[in-house]
Amino acid sequence: xxxxxxxxxxxxxxxxxxxxxxxxxxxxxxxxxxxxxxxxxxxxxxxxxxxxxxxxxxxxxxxxxxxxxxxxxxxxxxxxxxxxxxxxxxxxxxxxxxxxxxxxxxxxxxxxx
Numbered sequence: 001x002x003x004x005x006x007x008x009x010x011x012x013x014x015x016x017x018x019x020x021x022x023x024x025x026x027x028x029x030x031x032x033x034x035x036x037x038x039x040x041x042x043x044x045x046x047x048x049x050x051x052x053x054x055x056x057x058x059x060x061x062x063x064x065x066x067x068x069x070x071x072x073x074x075x076x077x078x079x080x081x082x083x084x085x086x087x088x089x090x091x092x093x094x095x096x097x098x099x100x101x102x103x104x105x106x107x108x109x110x111x112x113x
Contacts, residue, residue, distance in 0.1 A: 001110060001111070001112050002110070002111050002112075003108050003109070003110050004108065004109050004111075005032075005106075005107075005108050006106070006107065006108070006109055007104070007105070007106055008022045008029065008031070008105040008106060008107050009021050009022050009103055009104060009105035010104060011102055011103070011104060012102070012103045012104075013098070013099040013100075013101065013102060013103070014036070014046065014093045014094070014095040014098075014099075014100075014101040014102075014103050015093075015094065015095065015098055015099075016094065016095055016096065016097055016098035017094060018047075018049070018057050018092050018093070018094040019092060019093065019094070020051075020090045020091070020092050021090075021091050021092065021093045021103060021105070022090065022091045022105055023088070023089070023090040023091075024085040024086065024087055024088065024089050024090070024109075025087065025088075026087060026111070027087060027109040027110055027111045028084065028085065028086055028087060028109070028110040028111075029084070029085040029089075029107050029108065029109050029110070030082070030083070030084050030085075030107050030108045030110065031080045031081065031082065031083045031084075031085070031091075031105065031106075031107040032081065032082075032106045032107045032108065033076070033077070033080070033081055033105075033106045033107075034076070034077030034080040034081070034103070034104070034105050034106075035074065035075075035076060035077065035103070035104045035105075036069060036074070036075045036077060036101050036102070036103050036104075037073075037074050037075075037101065037102045038069040038070065038071055038072060038073050038074075038075075038100060038101055039072075039100060039101070039102055040071050040072075040097070040100045041071040041072065042071045043068050043069065043070050043071060044068075044069055044071075044095055044096050044097050044100045044101055045066040045067060045068050045069070045095070045096040046064060046066070046067045046069055046075065046093065046094070046095055046096075046101060047062065047064055047065055047066055047067070047093065047094045048062070048063050048064040048077070048079060048080065048091065048092070048093050049061050049062050049063060049091070049092040049093075050063050050080075050083060050085065050089065050090075050091055051089060051090050051091075051092055052086070052088075052089055053086065053087070053088025053089055053090075054088070057092045063079040063080065063083075064077070064079045066096075069101065080105070091105070
């Protein structure tokens with residue numbers, strides 16, 4: 001087994017429609033931290049879903065529901081810390097305004113030899 005610490009998502013702008021931000025491909029993933037920065041002057045909401053392989057974002061896999069992030073503020077995504085994703089699972093996000101939130105995700109990818 002190999003564990004590699006990686007940046008899973010680097011400085012991506014979150015869309016205003018529910019969109020996959022990261023998919024655990026050919027490995028298991030453990031999310032260590034998530035960081036969202038509101039680069040606008042006004043509040044923007046953020047929703048996050050952890051979706052099993054083959055699934056779709058629904059209320060049953062919602063992990064953050066319309067969290068309000070003040071203008072210029074940073075949100076540390078405590079809902080994501082320590083979450084495990086199997087191969088094929090994905091993290092989806094949606095912002096209330098396109099390109100207003102910048103997203104970074106760090107974690108560990110686990111592969112078997």
